Structure formats: C-alpha cells, structure tokens
Amino acid sequence: MDNTSSTLVITGGGLVGMAAALLFHDRFDRVRVCEKRSSPLEDENYSNRSLQLVISARGWRTLGLLGLTEKVKAQTLELRGRYKHEMDGSAHPEPYSRDGQVICCVSRGTLYKLLTSEVLRLENTEVQFNTEVTGVDTENCLFFTAGNVTPDVGSYDLMIGSDGVYSTVSRQLNGENGIIRVLETNSYREIRITDAPWAADGFHYWFSDHMMIGAFPVFEGGFSLFTVLERADIDMILGDPESQYLETHFPGITSVVPDARKRFHEAADGVLGSVTCNQWHAGNHTVILGDAAHGILPFMGQGLNTGLEDLYVLNDFIAENGLKSGKSLAEFASIRRPQSDAIRDISMEQFRYLTGKMTQSERSVRKDVEKHLEEHGLPGVYASCAFTNEPFADIQERIRLLNDKYGQAKQG
Ligand SMILES: Cc1cc2nc3c(=O)[nH]c(=O)nc-3n(C[C@H](O)[C@H](O)[C@H](O)COP(=O)(O)OP(=O)(O)OC[C@H]3O[C@@H](n4cnc5c(N)ncnc54)[C@H](O)[C@@H]3O)c2cc1C
Missing domain, CATH: 3.30.70 (Alpha-Beta Plaits)
Known part of the structure; x- marks a missing residue:
C-alpha cells in the first residue's frame, strides 16, 4: 500500500472508531467514517447503552496519544474505590489500590460528543452519519453502504471495522460460525x-x-x-x-x-454477554478491533479501555512496519487476541463473583489469592488491570498459578 495516496475507511464511528480516526488520519490522504446512527451532536436525547464509563490506565495511554488527556479529565470524576453498603446502613470503603490510585468516571455521551467534535475538525476526514456498511469484499477492498451516501460502493486501502458486537465486518471475516457469543x-x-x-x-x-x-x-x-x-x-x-x-x-x-x-x-x-472472534483480519487491508473483535462483560470496566489499547498497539505496529510489509495486521491480531481472551475471562470471573455464581470454595480461594497478593505487596487483580499496562494474559497467568496453589491447598 502506498501511504501517500490512500484511503482509510472506518466502519462504525462509535467511541473506538472516532478514536481510530483521530489516531490514524494523518497517515492517509482521505478518511471516511461510516456510522449508521445520527450524529450525537445533533441528537438532544443522545444516549447509548450504559450512562457511565470508567477510564483506566490503558484508556488514558491512548487518549494521551490523541492529545486529549486534559480535555477528557476535565469531564471526569475521580473514584478512589468502592463502598460496600450493609443492611444496617453502614458503608465500608474498599480502595481500588493500596497506594491511592484512582479510576475516572465519565458520561458516555460526553466522551462520545468530545471525540466526534475532534474528528469533525479534521480536514481530510469525512464522517458519514446515518450510513450503514452492509457488506465488505475483503479480496477487492470494496465496501457497500446503505443510507445517505451515493455512490453506495467504495474502495479502501485500510478498513478498520469498529462496528461493535454485531459487527458486519467481523461477520464478513468470520462467518456466523467463527463468532462465539x-x-x-x-x-x-x-x-x-x-x-x-x-x-x-x-x-x-x-x-x-x-x-x-x-x-x-x-x-x-x-x-x-x-x-x-x-x-x-x-x-x-x-x-x-x-x-x-x-x-x-x-x-x-x-x-x-x-x-x-x-x-x-x-x-x-x-x-x-461476551463475544469472541477467531479471525481479526483479512490480508493486510482489513482489520477489526474494539467490541467488533471482542465483547466482554463490563464488570472490570475494561471493554472500552481494551478497545483503546487495541489502537495503541496497532499504532505501534504501523509506526514500526508501515502497512506495506504485509504482516502488520496478522502480527497485530496474533498479539492482541490472547490479551482480549484474557480480559474476557477475568471479567467473567468478576461477574460470577459479583452475582453470587461462584461456589463457596471458589470464593474462599479467591480471598486467599487476594490476601497472598497483599502480603507480598503486589497489586490485586482489579488494580493490575486498571492501573497498569501489564498484558492481561500475564495477569491471568499469575492468578491462575495462585488459584491452583490455594485450590490444591484446600483440597489437600
Ligand atoms: C453496561 C456496560 C457498562 C460498561 N462500562 C464500561 C466501563 O466502565 N469501561 C470500559 O472501558 N468499558 C465499558 N463498557 C464497554 C464499552 O461500552 C464498549 O467496550 C465500548 O463502547 C466499545 O466501543 P466500540 O466503539 O468498539 O463499539 P460501540 O460503542 O458499540 O460502537 C460501534 C458503532 O458502530 C456503529 N455500527 C454498527 N454497525 C454498523 C454498520 N454496519 N455500519 C456502520 N456503523 C455501524 C454503531 O452504531 C456504533 O456507533 C461497558 C459496556 C456496557 C454494556
């Protein structure tokens, strides 16, 4: 691919798609963002799934690359931990980390509007709202749209599919059977x-x-x-x-x-629910990321953070290898897939814990593991995910070994 005369197409201008446009626009001549909904800036009643999002280290790292740290921080509340409320009305604080680190909470609509406004300022970028991508021909790098746009076929040099858990691009890459929901x-x-x-x-x-x-x-x-x-x-x-x-x-x-x-x-x-996709790319021109590649349960607050981390890593690959080397997207996918699998599983465990789906013995092992981490001055599972950029798979492996150790001790 020749980066001097090239088109980036982003299917799905949600949070990750808008961030992708901001991150990659200056590597391409032209950027088209196709978003099937209307503009959040024109919709007074804009709302979208959960009202609040937690941003932690991985998310901030990418927002920093976009130069948006201060603008986003100005719209967030800092959260130091959880408060567990008892029946008698008392509330017990549980800090997220032993050294006082905070996560930040932002309204989804506020963040989306901010990202959208930033994208609309880019000279080489066109955001086509009310435009659904209905299909992709990855062999010929063509895509098909319905909605406001004429003509309804376009070509691309790189397509980023960031069209969420029911992604059209992901379906194209995986078929229905390659996506596990x-x-x-x-x-x-x-x-x-x-x-x-x-x-x-x-x-x-x-x-x-x-x-x-x-x-x-x-x-x-x-x-x-x-x-x-x-x-x-x-x-x-x-x-x-x-x-x-x-x-x-x-x-x-x-x-x-x-x-x-x-x-x-x-x-x-x-x-x-959780969504796992086997195939994240086609050749070196089509890739999925964000929820289109990995939908995870929200109980670790890492879905968006992981999507933003995808962008950070993809940016590193493109900076190092360009898109001509023919291997960037395959390497990106092979590196990211184990990470998104790991945070999917960690989030599932947190969900089982919070909703009482764990057995007593699983809960007791979990308690032993957290105690072990505390006694050894190590961050707990939540703190490792939220306050570090340590690969999720490494965090998961550390916890798996401790789970085995304390699980066996209980059986023995
Ligand atoms: C209850 C809940 C709480 C959450 N809390 C957190 C949290 O605290 N922290 C965190 O990090 N994550 C959280 N998440 C996860 C987070 O919301 C998602 O990971 C994030 O929104 C993913 O962004 P995305 O841009 O990849 O996908 P989406 O936000 O789903 O955006 C996809 C976009 O693509 C568009 N689209 C879809 N199909 C097409 C098409 N064919 N053509 C054109 N456009 C299309 C959609 O209209 C949408 O705008 C939470 C999720 C839920 C459900």
Whole structure:
C-alpha cells in the first residue's frame, strides 16, 4: 500500500472508531467514517447503552496519544474505590489500590460528543452519519453502504471495522460460525437519579441473595444506578407492584429512590454477554478491533479501555512496519487476541463473583489469592488491570498459578 495516496475507511464511528480516526488520519490522504446512527451532536436525547464509563490506565495511554488527556479529565470524576453498603446502613470503603490510585468516571455521551467534535475538525476526514456498511469484499477492498451516501460502493486501502458486537465486518471475516457469543441469563438495567447522600468519590454497591445494585456518581450530577438480576427473578422482584423485596433487602436504596422498583422495571433490558472472534483480519487491508473483535462483560470496566489499547498497539505496529510489509495486521491480531481472551475471562470471573455464581470454595480461594497478593505487596487483580499496562494474559497467568496453589491447598 502506498501511504501517500490512500484511503482509510472506518466502519462504525462509535467511541473506538472516532478514536481510530483521530489516531490514524494523518497517515492517509482521505478518511471516511461510516456510522449508521445520527450524529450525537445533533441528537438532544443522545444516549447509548450504559450512562457511565470508567477510564483506566490503558484508556488514558491512548487518549494521551490523541492529545486529549486534559480535555477528557476535565469531564471526569475521580473514584478512589468502592463502598460496600450493609443492611444496617453502614458503608465500608474498599480502595481500588493500596497506594491511592484512582479510576475516572465519565458520561458516555460526553466522551462520545468530545471525540466526534475532534474528528469533525479534521480536514481530510469525512464522517458519514446515518450510513450503514452492509457488506465488505475483503479480496477487492470494496465496501457497500446503505443510507445517505451515493455512490453506495467504495474502495479502501485500510478498513478498520469498529462496528461493535454485531459487527458486519467481523461477520464478513468470520462467518456466523467463527463468532462465539456467550449470553448471560442476567438482565442489566440502569436508571439515573438526580440526588443521593452517597460520597461522589467512589462506586457504591449493595447485595442481596438475588440481586446486586451498583451506583456510579455522575459528573453532571446525581448517580447512575444499575441492577444485575436474573431474568427469572425480574417479575417476582420488579414486576409485582405489591412486592416489598427492595424495601426489605435494599432499604438504603428505597429510602433515597422510593420508586426504584417501578423505574428499574420500566428501564430498558440490557443483555450481558461476551463475544469472541477467531479471525481479526483479512490480508493486510482489513482489520477489526474494539467490541467488533471482542465483547466482554463490563464488570472490570475494561471493554472500552481494551478497545483503546487495541489502537495503541496497532499504532505501534504501523509506526514500526508501515502497512506495506504485509504482516502488520496478522502480527497485530496474533498479539492482541490472547490479551482480549484474557480480559474476557477475568471479567467473567468478576461477574460470577459479583452475582453470587461462584461456589463457596471458589470464593474462599479467591480471598486467599487476594490476601497472598497483599502480603507480598503486589497489586490485586482489579488494580493490575486498571492501573497498569501489564498484558492481561500475564495477569491471568499469575492468578491462575495462585488459584491452583490455594485450590490444591484446600483440597489437600
Ligand atoms: C453496561 C456496560 C457498562 C460498561 N462500562 C464500561 C466501563 O466502565 N469501561 C470500559 O472501558 N468499558 C465499558 N463498557 C464497554 C464499552 O461500552 C464498549 O467496550 C465500548 O463502547 C466499545 O466501543 P466500540 O466503539 O468498539 O463499539 P460501540 O460503542 O458499540 O460502537 C460501534 C458503532 O458502530 C456503529 N455500527 C454498527 N454497525 C454498523 C454498520 N454496519 N455500519 C456502520 N456503523 C455501524 C454503531 O452504531 C456504533 O456507533 C461497558 C459496556 C456496557 C454494556
């Protein structure tokens, strides 16, 4: 590929797609971003899945490359840890790290609008909203669109498929059978509350035997409250107007949000799941990244951070090898795939822990492992993922060895 007369096409102008345009635009003559939705800047009611996103070290590293650290920081709240709320109304702080490191919480809409505005300023970049990529011919580097655009066939020198978990580009590369989707039986529902007497420097959570409720403070004010609940329990707990379940098990929530049951019941039902793709690239012209390549459960707050890390690593490859060497995308994919597999599994373990799906003995081994890490002055699993750029696969291997050690000790 000749980088002096070339076109980059980005399918899916979500968070990762917009960041990709900012990172790579100056390596190409022309950049086209095709986004099937309308512009977030023109949509007063813009909202998109979860309201709050946590940005940690990996995300900041890429935002730093884009020169956006200060602009994004100005819109975030710093979170020092979690607060575990008990039935008696007490709340116990659990710092994320022993040396006081913080993660940052930003509204998804704020971050998306900021990235979009930055992309719209680029001279060689055209963002085509309301434009869906309907197919890709990776052999001939052609793509097909529906929506606002004429003509509806275009060519590319590099296509980045960042079109999310139901990616068209990924389907093209993998076929339906090459994509493994694991859907959980839990529903995820989120509501926004304008005021609550909880500290704004941490994430708050409450447990009962059936249900977990979490709350992220929102930069613009109030809290974003979410619940993770087995679908089988929804009608029993949320659907019955006479139910006193929340009042009985979550008095700390209902005293602040008296209509929480009704509001959670009416909230959109989010599906939780993981997506693994076998094939991330075709030749040296087509690649997927972000959620298009790896959908992970949100309980480590690493989905977007991992997508941004994909960009960081791809940028290194392109800087080192260019795109002419014929091997950059294959090497990129072979390096990134084990990392996204590892954070997928780590996130799954966190989900099982938080939703009571772990056995007592698994929970007890987990406790021993965290204690071991603390006694040896090592960061816990969450801190390793959030505050370092250590490869996820290395973190996973360290934990696997400790799990084996303490698991065997318990059996022996
Ligand atoms: C409840 C929840 C909480 C989360 N919390 C966190 C968190 O705290 N921290 C974190 O790092 N991650 C978090 N995540 C994960 C994070 O939201 C995703 O990893 C991130 O949004 C992925 O960005 P993306 O750009 O790859 O995909 P998306 O955000 O899904 O964007 C894909 C874009 O492609 C467009 N598109 C799709 N198909 C086409 C097509 N054929 N043609 C054109 N456009 C198309 C879509 O309209 C969309 O705009 C969370 C996820 C959930 C569900």
